Amino acid sequence: MGYAAARGGAEAIVAAERLVRQVREEGSSPQLGVDQVEERMTLAVDRVMGEAGLWAPELAARALRQAQGDLVEASHLLRAYRSTRPRLARAVTVSSDELEILRRIVPAYRVPSGPQLLGRTLDYVGRLLEVPEPRPATDGATRAAAAEGATAATAAAIATGDASVPDRGAPATPVTQGEPEPPPGQNGSLSLPDRRPRRLLDLLRGQGLAVDRRRCDDPEPYDVLRQPVRPGVPRSARLSTMARAETGALVNLWYRNVLGPDGYIHEITLGEVRHGRLPVRVEHPVTGRPVVIGAVRVTEVEAIESLDGPDEPTDLFDVGYGLCLGHNERKAIAMANLDIALERDQGRSLLEQSVLMTTDGLESSGFLEHLKLPHYVTFRSMIERKLAARQAAAAERDRPDLHETPLDGSRPSEARQEDDEAVPPVAAGAPA
């Protein structure tokens, strides 16, 4: 489809943007601080970083605030920013075994090697909307202040009679910068070395129950930022693509395959679900040796699948792998499922194409959003074609020869068929 440009409307566009800024920066409550977003909305920040493919919590929080909480838009902003920055160093590979756990569960095994650590989770508690208890009736001053649009801090000060009540945007207590206090006595029985427990896959391998697909060679990882991603790419490209995919798209693709019409994915058992930190390592420019410059949080999942295909070793399991930035278990679980499904599928279905071509949030949302742009010229040409077709049909109906009886006694429809046969056929799909 061809597109025609449109122009104009600059004043309206500026006015519309101003309305958005008003909501974002003005309003009756204090503007949301970037630090608040980063500290309190961690899952949203993690998701934005993951889908943007950039670890930058402060910038992700800033993007989220700017996008008014729109995760895809925030990812877009962050990815666009990333595209302006150069790569400053080559990657020094880190092993997934270096992951220092903040949370680790092994649904497949009750007593795995190392701890099952719930970490920060609401997985096992009821989830109800927490609505504040009704407040006692406020006095007239507060009601009056609220009615006049006073800030929350002012209203609180009026209500309590304490002018020192802090604004919601400011920390209640000063942040101390000195030496950290020693930790409280440990309540648990775990020691620090437990933070890198052996994985369940090792246990399966030790029992000879897992397909061993470990490679002896060490191919360069596919860089999806610099090379096109199309079906047939190596597995490293698929993993990178899924690590940056839109969470909802990945989950939907998984679910459609488990319960929907495609059925390429089987329900699996999760071996490992981990949230933790991985070191970031670069090469020191003087010594050439690796340096750890910090760490990023990631979610890692191993998905165990029981092999049952006619051409598969049915006495073994195989394992899919998922790892993405931040704490995003839904995404990592879907990724691990899709990884093993792709391995088993071996390109027989359209699954690889679906994973590679339809799960990027920016691409899908960008295409969808562009539909809102002016399509006047395109649509007008479509209308003109419809009208032309209608006129042609009307002219065909009004042809006098169609209503006259031929001298040879044949019916008008037969005469028309002969006329049609005299016209060279038009190839299917030829442009109109």
Place this chain on the structure above:
Amino acid sequence: MDRASLGARRGLGREERAELLALAVHRDVVELADRCLAGAPGTRVVAEPSVGTVPLCVREPVVSERFVVADVLVTRAEVEHRGQRGWAMRIGDDLEATVAAAICDAEAESGEGLAAEVEQLCRATDRRRSVEAEREWAELAPTEVQFEELES
């Protein structure tokens, strides 16, 4: 005396120092670098401090192959100070602290001026890291769980 032996004399390797300066508190490293500069004017920026990315490349356990998970935002700086090359890279967008870390790196490498204080800052950063790790683990440890199997 070569650079490596200078570093070894004080016990901290060059990579370890770079690692700890990368994690040092912004205010602490900037304040120390300011004093390093006051003691030895003529510091030169070798490479313009810049904000960019490094890829996070992970070797996964199933096939033992590498893949790029994402990029990490970093700031890099390189200076010449007291005749030594100082280098630093920190996660995030922080030109000031990264330049400061590079100055401290060169100061320590020279073995002159406030080199001992740079060493102290690194050791304090290491202690802080250990304390934070212990504190974090103390919070996490009570969430260790052993589910029971129900007999049918």
